[in-house]
């Protein structure tokens with residue numbers, strides 16, 4: 455099949471370090487993106503822009519194509535038509551951390567990086583996510599939260615300009631999830647990378663993102679800019695109103711189906 459991404463993907467070979475970024479610079483530019491599986495159209499002429507350093511959350515009903523979009527942006531799925539521009543330095547963390555069980559935690563963090571495995575670099579990333587003490591252990595002894603932190607360290611060690619997160623907290627218990635959300639918020643502010651977070655959790659989206667997108671019928675059907683100061687308070691009336699609007703768009707609030 456046609457490899458639209460290879461044809462159209464324009465990758466910046468030498469991505470500038472965060473400090474060199476210009477305000478208003480674009481991290482992701484998608485135009486007319488379509489993806490079909492056999493006869494089924496999942497993405498249909500989708501457009502999307504993400505600014506450098508912007509935190510964007512993506513909501514949508516199960517099966518609407520959120521992960522498909524994320525996989526395309528990560529470069530894992532190239533069987534598309536349309537135009538996709540993403541930075542060369544990008545990293546993904548999935549719901550399941552996907553650690554290699556036969557490699558220690560620190561070796562998992564630097565797995566796939568060019569050159570000799572750099573233990574100091576891995577340790578710095580593990581320290582940053584609060585699990586430096588687990589560096590020499592095997593993945594099987596990690597808790598779910600620790601495994602997810604390892605996955606984040608593996609993404610951050612690549613110093614991405616774009617961090618793609620596919621429901622990274624979905625499998626965590628409520629308390630671990632809150633801590634992981636806070637950590638991602640802190641890491642994002644420190645690293646200054648653009649983030650695209652796929653989530654089912656409207657509250658999580660409003661807590662973390664600059665902008666929340668709702669995907670429907672293969673396109674971005676709605677976007678909500680969140681201008682609340684951080685850290686955000688779920689009890690804030692504006693927070694609650696924003697959450698309500700997004701639930702309306704998702705069609706999950708009683709009597710809330712919207713005409714588009």
Ligand SMILES: Nc1ncnc2c1ncn2[C@@H]1O[C@H](COP(=O)(O)OP(=O)(O)OP(=O)(O)O)[C@@H](O)[C@H]1O
Nearest residue numbers: 491492496514515516517518519520521522523654
């Ligand atoms: N490799 C594939 N082959 C065939 N169909 C696929 C493939 N990958 C995804 N799909 C289909 O594309 C649609 C979108 O899937 P996708 O995983 O992107 O949805 P999603 O919005 O991320 O869902 P969820 O929120 O449940 O994770 C689904 O109907 C899925 O079955």
